[in-house]
Amino acid sequence: MFARGIKRKCFDGEEDIEGTLAGFKSVPSYNLQRQSLLDMSLVKLQLCHMLVEPNLCRSVLIANTVRQIQEEMTQDGTWQVINAQNTGQASLDRLVSSDILCRSTKEQGEGKLVPSYSSFSKDFEDIQSQDIISDLSTVASVQAPRNPQSNVWEMENPQENRGNFQKSLDQIFETLENKNPNSVEDLFSDVDNSYYDLDTVLTGMMSNTKMGHCDVLESFSSQTTTNSNSNCKSDINELDHIVEILVES
């Protein structure tokens, strides 16, 4: 049980291993506990009951917990340590499970960042494009020595780990908002395409096509077309919705 999330002091590798070994039989180490909490939280976020809208309060609280763990792990430096400590089988299994959950985009290839943005809003696009460019350059640098068999954590830049991690979280909230630049908002200011693209996003996360180095840049430029397609589609649904409301009233 970890009722107390005691802030760890400056990380000391020696101490930690000893602590882990010593504590292995009695109480799981703080890092293990924290990691399992992280895994559990990610599973909770992903397993939405898709029949009914998921509870927003619950999702927000879990997401905040995940962010908190992420921040602490970043400050601890354990985010990078996990890359180095690639040894234990147990840790690998755990990493793989969380890998499947929030990094399945990576397993297929380098173009992981781009397809998952198929549903973001127009305003957001501008801000995102800069991030994408910077991340693309990072990706490019890691491309060459890629060994598909090795542990994903080890290969990636830790910076990018966090970046994509954050984006996984963001995707979940991204799906809650899909701003339509058209003026339907004038008519029904509260009509929201919140979950329209949820299926798209989840599908995008789970099964991305493998993209080569050049493809990444190409797909980035083709984003606007993807966006406009989704916009058209949501327009039609908006119209249906309006008609439905008018007919009902």
Added chain:
Amino acid sequence: MEEDIDTRKINNSFLRDHSYATEADIISTVEFNHTGELLATGDKGGRVVIFQREQESKNQLHRRGEYNVYSTFQSHEPEFDYLKSLEIEEKINKIRWLPQQNAAYFLLSTNDKTVKLWKVSERDKRPEGYNLKDEDGRLRDPATITTLRVPVLRPMDLMVEATPRRVFANAHTYHINSISVNSDYETYMSADDLRINLWNFEITNQSFNIVDIKPANMEELTEVITAAEFHPLHCNTFVYSSSKGTIRLCDMRASALCDRHTKFFEEPEDPSNRSFFSEIISSISDVKFSHSGRYIMTRDYLTVKVWDLNMENRPIETYQVHDYLRSKLCSLYENDCIFDKFECVWNGSDSVIMTGSYNNFFRMFDRNTKRDVTLEASRENSKPRAILKPRKVCVGGKRRKDEISVDSLDFSKKILHTAWHPSENIIAVAATNNLYIFQDKVN
């Protein structure tokens, strides 16, 4: 105004009247009306069941007024949102009564998306002796009518009708968690996760948005609205609570959009108790004004707190509901119990507060004597009309005879919804699909 302090102690001797099994459906809300004559329950199936208190008759002095079923109706039906391809649950989240202004009763009931105003009225007479149709309703052949008569009203068996008078729809993108009738009796508010709307009872196609905490970028969302309520006396004041354990008091006179609060209530965090679950357990699940309007009570996962409206930096009273769960937070997070939303209620004189817990336990705290009691709402452990025995959860190693250990608590039996009669010591406790009504024993 001097406050009346009720100096009576909590009477531990509560008689159990009845347990009403509302067939197979989980009760999701319980509410007495303003006189306490009626008690409404809403369930997961979208039904509302109203109980009415028996008139005390001279013949049966020893028999206190008991509650019997008065009316049952289907308030909400399941719907399907075609735009989002998601179901809209018919579960009744909240019921709020309007004060009675004529012979009929009015209440608001809401599910996740739609608020409805229901009129409940009695019919005990019917007209008889029509000229153009016979008693079965069939039209009479005009050729057979030879005389004219005046229809008369004859008594009939009492019939209670519930009719929907207003439907307030399409105003909430997110799930409605609270409704609150204003003291002006002309307006009410409905709150969802990110917005609060103000309605006029007469106007269903328009509502004013008075609070909006939705960020421009949904990515930045870290806080949601969890409950909201109007001040019982000042029609311009309301409060809303958040998932970060804060309460905001707003004055509608300040501006049309009350995004900037007038008062902000937050208790500083105790650094020694900090854990990854700190934020989750600080999330406020219910907020209630005292009847006097001087205090607000909030419920978070482990405690109930009473705040003085004039002091924002900390509550004036904190009561531990089930602190023995603090070491179990990880398991409770795993099985999602940590997200359970418990409600809390005041008694009529604001001297006692009550809230639910697990294992069908509910707790009462006397604010004056500082005594508290744990009681259980279950058929197995109490005979009809027997006095409820106080329960105790043992935390240490040694368990006494009547105590229950933390590990044997049943977390599927949770009491989330309770209600207290506005003037008497009668309480209604909803335990999953059973409703318990307890009365104070009077010698």
